[in-house]
Amino acid sequence: MVDETATVETLNKSRQLLVVGRNIERVDSLDKLLGKPIYTMDILPENSLHLKVVRSTQPHAILKRVDISKARAYPGVVAVVTARDIPGINESTALLPDKPLLANQIVRFVGEPIAAIASYDTAIAEEAVDLVQVDYDPLPAVFSPTDAMKPNAPKLHPDGNIAKHMKLRKGNIEEGFKQADLIVEETYKSQFQEPVPLEPEAGFVIPEPDGSVTCVGSIQSPFHVQTGIAKILSLRPEQVRVIQAATGGAFGPKSDEMPVDILGIAALVATKTRKPAALAYTREESMIAHTKRHPFVTSLKAGVKKDGKLTAWQATLIAETGAYASLGPLVIIRACFHATGPYEIPHVSTDAYCVYTNNTMAGSFRGFGGPQAHFPAESHMDVIAKKLDMDPLDLRVLNMLRPGSLTATSQVVDEGCGLEECVKRATAEANWYRKRAEFSKMKRSKRRGLGIALMYHGNSLGPEGSDYASVHMQIDREGTIHFRTGMTEYGTGASSGLIQIAAETMHLPVECFKLEPPDTDYCDDTGPTVASRTITIGGRAAQMVAGNLHQKLKEVAGGMLGSSAGEVESENGNYFVRGSPDRSVSYRDVVRSAHDQGAELKEDGRFNAPKCEYDPETSQGTTYLQYTYGAVTAEVEVDTDTGQVTILRMVTAYDIGKVINPLNLEGQIEGGTVQGIGYALMEELVHKDGVVVNPNLADYYIPTSLDIPEIKTIIVEYPGRLGPYGAKAIGEPPIVLPAPAIINAIDNAIGVRLTEIPATPDRVLMEFKNQRK
Amino acid sequence: MYVPENLTDLLEYLDSHQAGVQLIANGSDLINRIQRRQVNAKMLVDLSGLSEFNYVKKEGSTIRIGALTTISGLVASPIIDSRHEVFREVAAKFGGPSIRNMATVGGNIAAASSSEDLLPVLLVLDAQVKLKSKLGERVLPLEDFLRGKRVTDLRANEILVETMFQELDAQSACAFEKLGMRNSLIIAFVSSAVYLKLGKTKRIEDVRIAFNRVGGRIPERAMNTEQKLRGKVLAKELVEDAIASLRNELRLSSDFRVSGEYRSEVACVLFKRALDRCLEKLTGENLG
């Protein structure tokens, strides 16, 4: 049996890695390149009903009456469902029980689902939506968190408008300010960022003859969906089968309420009509209904000594979570823990609030509070540096976390901290001092600047929930290893990484493996595919189960070679007794022999990450088991006549512990960096009186191929204690730093400090002109 | 949808079905409304088969562009030579490659909105449009044809078949500038076109300036500012005065994208840049 407590170091030392660290092609690539029908809307059952959702037109109102009679009678309409049709619990939530599947007594945002129409013809369903008569009794609404926090604000939920308040207290903040020579205060604002997965949400449900249901959809977390649908339909979880179809981008919303919304509504129709029912959001619907990045208003007050040493950091973070909390409470936990940036500060006091409003919902989106914490923190470091007349890089180097430092949660930074190397290599590559000196002498209408930002990112769920993953592996008679897990692939390439890890562990080529689609009938609960945890947690499960299966193969080989498993070694699909490599049996032979003997070559297992312990009142303790670190520089050119910002070059250095697949790693970094550029310069989902003003891709701008700079990626490896081979999370970190790096670069270019993003040409130009007056 | 085989059939159809007919070249923004049954597809008339209106011709000194010429087709024509590079400047920032392969010159004109990039250029080129009906044809200036947002002088039994303008010569140049939030698939905050005709000693024989918006909701010319410049010698101070005049003439509103104040600022910048490029095209110098 493989020693489950084997440390990462032991596993690393065993042999030179042959598969991990290589640019193996992604296992899901070919089907996508050939245009095979693998996404939800490609594989709809014949004669599916098509659904359209009736949505609230009011931001806050009592539902007096919902009259579906005319819609129901419309020719071609097969069914209409409302909250009355829910046999179980009318709930579709990610965390708090605050959100119904279909609104029943009250609506809290424009776009909230009230009913759904089913027809074989989508156009008829659409027409019938207008025939549903809804009578509202409008209630006063709030559209800003500051308004929502006022004492006389309308109450949006029974327990008030603050869904969660998270505190962090380290040391004594007053003492910290006393020790400071200078106190620097500023307030920063960031916006609703819309995830824009290019495949809008979709799902279908097939009612099975035995009363169970099969749900197929574009989803991140099949088991979360299974639990949610079971509650809605009043079924046991085993009676709800959930399969993930190929998913065209996710980034967060497809792990929150949306898949439960979609599959829940489809399931109501399917069970009522006994016909397959499909619901696909239009792009507009997707942008209104799904969760986005929480806008934050962050006030920072820092105390610093003349020499640049930080003594105190006080932060107030107000996150707008919209009509329902979704995973807002967890987003503010992460933001709270990271609100200082990656620096050692003896006295820290942070208060983070997750606040309801009557705008659309905020929830999970790549970074999950990290971008919102680092934009203010890293902007503030530059503001402090300017006040001290100190180079912003020097200020950061003086204060940054190193092995032995204490984080804001008083966790000791271990030796797996590559932040210093990230900073050294990124600034060397970016030519930090030379370029900044050169740029400061430029006086043309197009001015250049260089900015930097640093980050840390606590890996996996940490305090957000139980951190575990399950993997099943079974070898068929032909030698194909069927790899099953509830971890979902939606573009990250992480599932291919799991295969690489399994292949490495078993000393077999990747081609032996077949990644099966996540299916709750065939794998155990794996938790959600979020928080960049596929490699760190899923990878440990893969390593463990692959190790056990490898041991089984060695036992069978040992039997064939007349030896014990302990004496058997393997290389390239051949098994031999140690010391006698010329007498070997092939993998194929071993597998066939096992099958002939009736021995099952099957293993499954679950990896449980150790729990994180911390004080919920002060946030002091071990909040995460390992951290990813990063340093990003941005070189920009600002047109001071038009306010346009062109990013010329970015250097991104990340300590990712151990790279599993360099090409996939770069792909994640480049993709996340471009999303971060959008967050910095052009993306903003705008609400007016609760109505989303730009729910389309013409007016919500994401970067195109002509908007991206050269991105130079530097990989730093300081193995962490959690992930396989010391691998760390990389899915989310790349989106965190582009915004502060770019804002800092703009300041370096034109001497304008923008405290609000996105830094649109309007904001940049107007600030530039104002500051010149 | 009515799909005519030839022009005669089309004109006959239009004459007898006057109410509620929608002409389309490639569907564009109508298609979404049709999918949602907000516009009845039965009322559509598909012009895409009338390939006789896909041309770029020169007759004497007049350039004639058929209404069904796509943006890609337009810039690929040898008649759109280096002197008429302004059309390439428009194309470079017009949607993306697939949009340029579908959008037509006629479609741009008939849409009559501030997001139609060809309109400022055609306005400063003093373009005319030719309309045909069963009863004959008529020609009128583009600025008379454009009545308001999505409103043109097109009669119910007419189609737009051609736009024409005088070619640029050695003394005249035209330039286009556009600014939006990103570098492709751009909806302009501001776009500007300038036509400049210079006489000896840099005297402005004629100048025409247009923007995607001036005071209303469709592309127009900034006539007051043009007046300030016409007949004078082109120089830096003159241009500064013109910009001051332009600031007064522009009545640009704010929306969720950008403020009216920003639009005004940038309109002045784009005007200056377009004017500068016209000067460069003519003399090789700029205003500095």
Add this chain to the structure above:
Amino acid sequence: MAKHLLKFNVNGKDHALVVESHERLLDVLRDRLGLKGTKEGCSTGDCGICAVLMDGKLVNSCLIFAIQARNKKIETVEALGTAENLHPVQRAFNKWNASQCGFCIPAMLLASKNLLDHNPSPTDNEIKEATSGILCRCTGYLKIFEAVRDAAAEMRGVGTNGRRNRDG
């Protein structure tokens, strides 16, 4: 008239179908001909995900009525290659792991193929321009550019570097 006889050629095969006025080319390809490779990203023509080649030109199939494709030659991603016989652009995208979630990939492949058919030695700028009307949210575009460069080299017959290997 609400129904039309549509005669056109898709991926080398002639078809004659009765289509309704409001059906888009995208709908006919996916639902009538079962060619699911062409995707729908936004329905308003703003993302380019639905792009196909029509008479050798890249167009957004969500913006074209099916009947407007009469007598035209349409190429979709399914025409590019098979698992045994990949088109060079498919081979290059695979090698560079340029496909992440895959949703923009059919359009990106067609845009790349079309570019290389007309311009065998594109500059980096020309590659960026050719893909500029198709939104990608996952990749940040850079690996797509690498793949197109690689495919261009293969199609010109100057070979490629073999599978890119970090160690040499």
